[in-house]
Amino acid sequence: MKERDYFKNYLGYVFQNYALVEEETVWDNLKMLAGRAEVTATLTKVGLDExxxxxxxxxxxGGQAQRVSVARLLLKxxxxxxxxxxxxxxxxxxxxxxIELLLSLVAPDTVVIFATHDPNVFKQVDIVIDVTQI
Structure with missing residues (x-):
């Protein structure tokens, strides 16, 4: 498998800065991944409506944009x-x-890796790596 295909098909990101096209609509940012019904259902999962x-x-x-970014990840x-x-x-x-939604994605063939300063997240994950201790 080519490296580009690997990143395209297997790796998903939620960026701290959202990595959305600011001048476009929510629909324009998500429509390449799914049809309108699936996009709308996914937005509902992250607490946003149609x-x-x-x-x-x-x-x-900022919170709404962050949830659109999470929706994009879910659609991928x-x-x-x-x-x-x-x-x-x-x-x-x-x-x-x-966090609960992202953790619900964990499966034998799916892994979620968080980079965070949020102590509430630390309590909910299987492994915590403190980079100051490495």
Whole structure:
């Protein structure tokens, strides 16, 4: 398998800065991964409804943009998930819901790796690596 195909098909990211196209709508940022019904259902999983589809990314709050980024990851159906501060722009309750959602993806063929400073995440994962201790 080519390296490019590996990254395209198996690796998924939630970026701390969201990595969304700011001038485009939520729909434009997600439509390459699935049809409207699946995109809408996935937005619902991250706490956003269909009314957000026509919103430009720059119109969203940081927390809303972060949830669109998580929705993009869910639509990709990656087997290796790298989540960089996935709760950084979220309130405690929404952050917990997103962590639970990401952890629900863990399976024998799927791994989730968090990079975070959030001690609430530390308590919920199987292994914690403190980079200051390496």
């Amino acid at each position: 009314s957000f589809l026509n919103s430009k990314i720059y119109e969203l709050s 159906k990656a087997k290796i998930i790298l989540a960089d501060e996935p709760t950084g722009a979220l309130d405690r309750q929404t952050g917990q819901a997103i």
